[in-house]
Amino acid sequence: MTRIAIIIGSTRPGRNGEAVAHWVFDIAKQRDDAEYELVDIADYHLPHLDEAMPPSLGQYAHPHTKAWAATIASFDGFVFVTPEYNHSTSGALKNAIDFLFAEWNNKAAGFVSYGAVGGARAVEHLRLVMGELMVADVRNQVALSLHTDFENYSRFTPAPHQIEAVGAVLDQVVAWSTALAALRVQAA
Numbered sequence: 001m002t003r004i005a006i007i008i009g010s011t012r013p014g015r016n017g018e019a020v021a022h023w024v025f026d027i028a029k030q031r032d033d034a035e036y037e038l039v040d041i042a043d044y045h046l047p048h049l050d051e052a053m054p055p056s057l058g059q060y061a062h063p064h065t066k067a068w069a070a071t072i073a074s075f076d077g078f079v080f081v082t083p084e085y086n087h088s089t090s091g092a093l094k095n096a097i098d099f100l101f102a103e104w105n106n107k108a109a110g111f112v113s114y115g116a117v118g119g120a121r122a123v124e125h126l127r128l129v130m131g132e133l134m135v136a137d138v139r140n141q142v143a144l145s146l147h148t149d150f151e152n153y154s155r156f157t158p159a160p161h162q163i164e165a166v167g168a169v170l171d172q173v174v175a176w177s178t179a180l181a182a183l184r185v186q187a188a
């Protein structure tokens with residue numbers, strides 16, 4: 001069955017990302033079209049990229065890289081849950097993405113973002129990164145507002161219509177992740 005990771009893209013203490021990702025996971029678990037798992041980049045304790053060889057060569061030296069690579073390789077598609085930091089994604093998520101290459105290739109991704117304007121600018125940056133990694137990023141997006149989907153910018157209270165928005169992203173990520181399976185077989 002198609003496997004989709006819901007990736008928590010922030011690591012700071014008190015992060016909103018955890019509540020948002022669990023909410024996405026709870027919605028996803030009610031579906032039977034794929035296997036969904038939560039992946040927390042904080043669990044991998046990745047330092048700033050410390051591999052000597054370019055990730056595209058796949059010659060990973062460090063145990064933390066190998067563990068992260070094994071996790072990402074086991075999925076067919078991704079939902080990145082990203083904050084907006086200074087009009088981009090978090091440095092921690094960008095660093096975690098940069099560690100790998102082949103493990104991302106020929107898979108699909110969708111985005112759930114949050115920020116003052118829904119994290120829209122963070123996702124636009126991530127879409128550029130996805131192109132280089134040969135990840136097919138889907139059109140729909142969940143853009144959560146710090147003003148209306150949170151109380152005091154910290155208690156997550158998503159508006160009801162956002163549940164439907166998550167469903168649309170998952171529909172597209174599962175469809176494209178499944179369709180790209182043929183390419184992943186050729187590349188293996």
Ligand SMILES: Cc1cc2nc3c(=O)[nH]c(=O)nc-3n(C[C@H](O)[C@H](O)[C@H](O)COP(=O)(O)O)c2cc1C
Binds near residue numbers: 012018088
């Ligand atoms: C370093 C930093 C930079 C930020 N820059 C922006 C920004 O450019 N645009 C925005 O809408 N929110 C910005 N914010 C607010 C965050 O989107 C908000 O605090 C969000 O909850 C952060 O995600 P997290 O709680 O999962 O870490 C910034 C927050 C931090 C910590």
